[in-house]
Amino acid sequence: MDDTPNAGPHRVAEMTWREIDAALDRTRTLLIPVGSTEQHGHHLPLGVDALMPEAIGERVVERTPALLAPPIWYGVSPHHTFKPGTFTVSTETFQRYVFDICDSASEWGIENVLLLNGHYLAQDPELEVVVRRLRTESDVDAFHVPLVELFADVAAEIRTGDVSFHASEFETSIMLALFPELVDMDAATAVDPPEESLPLTDYDALGDNRVGWSLTAEDMEAITSSGNIGDPTVATAEKGDALVEAAVSGITELVDALEEPEE
Numbered sequence: 001m002d003d004t005p006n007a008g009p010h011r012v013a014e015m016t017w018r019e020i021d022a023a024l025d026r027t028r029t030l031l032i033p034v035g036s037t038e039q040h041g042h043h044l045p046l047g048v049d050a051l052m053p054e055a056i057g058e059r060v061v062e063r064t065p066a067l068l069a070p071p072i073w074y075g076v077s078p079h080h081t082f083k084p085g086t087f088t089v090s091t092e093t094f095q096r097y098v099f100d101i102c103d104s105a106s107e108w109g110i111e112n113v114l115l116l117n118g119h120y121l122a123q124d125p126e127l128e129v130v131v132r133r134l135r136t137e138s139d140v141d142a143f144h145v146p147l148v149e150l151f152a153d154v155a156a157e158i159r160t161g162d163v164s165f166h167a168s169e170f171e172t173s174i175m176l177a178l179f180p181e182l183v184d185m186d187a188a189t190a191v192d193p194p195e196e197s198l199p200l201t202d203y204d205a206l207g208d209n210r211v212g213w214s215l216t217a218e219d220m221e222a223i224t225s226s227g228n229i230g231d232p233t234v235a236t237a238e239k240g241d242a243l244v245e246a247a248v249s250g251i252t253e254l255v256d257a258l259e260e261p262e263e
């Protein structure tokens, strides 16, 4: 029998309750991929924002004893409803739903929840609020883990495109690394954002965004006919591997710190 800490099943949806019970002897940490189902241009599928954090979570649980919850597939995406296939829920519904999911896990012994946010930037504010409420109103220690922040340093080093905002260099590279069969690079086209953005804002995931702002579906429709903003044609699986590894090692470091036995 393998007694290394990461042995045994980790994917909650594929386990029995008795296997969960046994796993709680090894871990009190739960990873919840949080995404959205929204348009990602001509070349990427609608599920990118949930597929990425789930696959990254899978790699984390290969290295740690943590459990991996089924993803939250629907998020706050009102700015993408100009294309079919996009779902959106209100910010209030989303916050209550995510809060209740995390709070209910505390009933069966989960102490730490990492919300792996693949729908970066757009639902950061909601998840920050949920984390604060969980820490004060429930028994779980919750963390908002936006993937884009974890790979920001690596992305800044390896990027070759000027703009990567939505469904562009970073997301396309990660999808090429994780789900190449779901990427149609022949359909990928570069879309430049408007030359001027508002002061203190930038059309780039790693841009100089000093004030909070948001785009509406009307704004998006005016900016992009394909649905992406930025240049996905410069994406490569090699870049994606580097971004994925940065995210996986960052999350692994956090899980390991949370799992350390208390003195």
Ligand SMILES: [Zn+2]
Binding pocket: 040, 048, 049, 118, 119, 120, 167, 171
């Ligand atoms: Zn996305």
